[in-house]
Amino acid sequence: MPLLAIAVLAAITYAFRIVGPLCRDRITLPPAATVLFADAAAVLLIALAATSALMNGHDFAGWARPAGVLVAGLLAARRAPFPVVVVAAAGVTALLRLAGVG
Amino acid sequence: MSPLWRTAGSARASVQASSSTSSSGSTLARDVALVCLADGLVGLSFGATAVAGGLRWWVPVAMSLLVFAGGSQIAAVGVVLAGGSPFAAVAAGAVLNTRLFPYGLAVADVVGPAEGSGSPGNDARAAGAAGAASAIGEAGATGGAGPGPTVKRWLTRLLGAHVITDESVAFALRQTDPARRRAAFWTCGLSLFGAWNVAVLLGVLAGSMVRNTNAFGLDATFPAVLIALALPALAELRTRVSAGTGAVIAVVLTPVLPAGLPVLAALAGLATGWRPHRRTTKHAASAPTDPRGKNRPSPSIDPLTGER
Numbered sequence: 001m002p003l004l005a006i007a008v009l010a011a012i013t014y015a016f017r018i019v020g021p022l023c024r025d026r027i028t029l030p031p032a033a034t035v036l037f038a039d040a041a042a043v044l045l046i047a048l049a050a051t052s053a054l055m056n057g058h059d060f061a062g063w064a065r066p067a068g069v070l071v072a073g074l075l076a077a078r079r080a081p082f083p084v085v086v087v088a089a090a091g092v093t094a095l096l097r098l099a100g101v102g
Numbered sequence: 103m104s105p106l107w108r109t110a111g112s113a114r115a116s117v118q119a120s121s122s123t124s125s126s127g128s129t130l131a132r133d134v135a136l137v138c139l140a141d142g143l144v145g146l147s148f149g150a151t152a153v154a155g156g157l158r159w160w161v162p163v164a165m166s167l168l169v170f171a172g173g174s175q176i177a178a179v180g181v182v183l184a185g186g187s188p189f190a191a192v193a194a195g196a197v198l199n200t201r202l203f204p205y206g207l208a209v210a211d212v213v214g215p216a217e218g219s220g221s222p223g224n225d226a227r228a229a230g231a232a233g234a235a236s237a238i239g240e241a242g243a244t245g246g247a248g249p250g251p252t253v254k255r256w257l258t259r260l261l262g263a264h265v266i267t268d269e270s271v272a273f274a275l276r277q278t279d280p281a282r283r284r285a286a287f288w289t290c291g292l293s294l295f296g297a298w299n300v301a302v303l304l305g306v307l308a309g310s311m312v313r314n315t316n317a318f319g320l321d322a323t324f325p326a327v328l329i330a331l332a333l334p335a336l337a338e339l340r341t342r343v344s345a346g347t348g349a350v351i352a353v354v355l356t357p358v359l360p361a362g363l364p365v366l367a368a369l370a371g372l373a374t375g376w377r378p379h380r381r382t383t384k385h386a387a388s389a390p391t392d393p394r395g396k397n398r399p400s401p402s403i404d405p406l407t408g409e410r
Contacts, residue, residue: 001161001179005188009178010168012196018263020206021213029204037201039341039372043348044198045173045332047368050349051356052180053325058357065322072326076333082140086147089326093319 062102068093127285130273134290137269138297141172145298147323148176149305154315155183159306166302170264170295173331174198180324181362190362197369205271206263212274212284213262214255265291340375347371 020027053069055061072089080088145166152162157179165175174195181191206213265288274287309315336342348371355364 001157001182001191002188003164005178005192006161006164006168009165009174009192009195012192013169013171013174013199013202014264016199016202017206017266018260019203020208020266021210021259021263024207024210027207029207034204036372037204038335039344039375040369041173041198041201042332042335042341043345043368043371044177044194044365045328046336046345047348047352047365047371048177048180048194049325049328049332051352051364052184052328053322054353055184055356057185057361061321064319065325068319068322069325069329072322073329076326076330082330083143085326085330086143086323089322090319093322094317095319097317097319 064093064096064101067096067101130286130289134273134293137273137290138293141269141294142297142301144172144176144327145301146305146308147320147327148172148179149302149307150309150312150315151305151320151324152179152183153306153309154312154320155179157182159310162302162306163299166299169195170298171195171199171202171267172298173328176324176327177365180328181365184361186360186362190360190366194362194365197366202266205266205268209266209271209274209283209287211280212287213266214259262288262291265295267291267294269294342375344371344373344375347374 049069053061053066068089068091071092072085075088076085148166149162153159162175162179165178169175169178177198178191178195181194182188267290270287270291273290274283277283277286312318315321332345336345348368351371352364352368355367359367
């Protein structure tokens with residue numbers, strides 16, 4: 001990841017942040033747009049979670065990782081504390097690998 | 103930034119529970135500390151995973167300082183670690199951060215310095231005077247006031263914008279009193295900036311010392327964090343359908359498309375759940391290409407058809 005890419009992402013991100021404080025009197029955002037932003041973020045996060053849980057490069061990542069992520073996801077859905085979710089993901093995956101699951 | 107709308111949500115609940123009578127400074131400090139702790143864990147995992155995946159140590163560090171938006175940092179690094187191009191990584195991160203734009207509008211009144219006083223944390227009278235105050239700010243910017251206070255005011259505003267995150271906005275919006283809104287925003291924003299960057303640095307150190315992070319299941323924490331981040335946004339069926347469709351699209355395309363693109367293609371999943379106006383429904387499939395223009399209220403020109 002080159003420094004230029006980081007700089008570009010930083011600039012874009014900062015631009016999103018600064019527009020509101022600078023132009024609050026001139027912009028009214030339709031509620032539908034706000035909802036769409038939120039939906040787009042959720043779709044990206046879940047898609048990225050799915051691909052990074054299941055795939056390694058272009059291939060299937062094996063069962064250990066998705067199993068750990070599944071357990072973590074269920075815990076998160078049950079409102080488990082965040083540290084528990086993270087530790088469960090790593091713990092289940094590590095134990096499965098220790099037991100010889102790919 | 104990131105973690106835990108849920109954490110921020112529970113903090114918010116406790117703030118509300120203690121109600122207007124005693125949403126005191128100590129309650130705020132405790133809630134902010136809890137959020138910093140949760141985010142610190144994510145930062146730790148982010149730094150360790152990035153370095154363990156082969157990125158140079160300064161990549162996660164520079165991102166955390168300059169981008170300071172956890173979800174997009176994790177997404178961008180995830181795309182790169184999967185073999186995606188820097189362009190795809192930037193695109194994924196940028197789309198995730200579009201939400202900072204409405205956030206900026208929501209907290210615009212507290213991001214800048216308190217008008218009239220020139221320093222944060224002292225604007226008991228700014229509540230009803232927000233419009234007038236901004237007029238003062240702009241007059242000052244064009245040379246009304248002396249250069250010193252004007253420069254300071256702008257620097258405060260520019261700095262404040264950088265610490266607009268899910269958490270700082272959530273904290274600010276829970277407060278009704280303007281002075282408390284300002285205090286909540288700045289306390290959370292600055293604390294989080296410190297906690298996040300320290301945590302990422304520690305994660306980088308840990309990640310570069312451990313040889314085989316896969317044995318510890320560290321690769322599973324990445325997707326787990328992403329799910330935890332997205333969960334609060336999945337309350338509505340519409341969003342769940344969109345996200346599910348997007349996930350299927352991304353996974354199915356991963357073997358055949360260059361890395362990074364499948365995740366962006368997942369945005370097509372928005373079309374399944376998105377029906378903003380009846381008259382634009384027929385264009386729903388192209389929603390991801392122009393989300394802003396498309397969802398303007400009906401009087402504006404439809405960017406796709408040119409019709410009013």
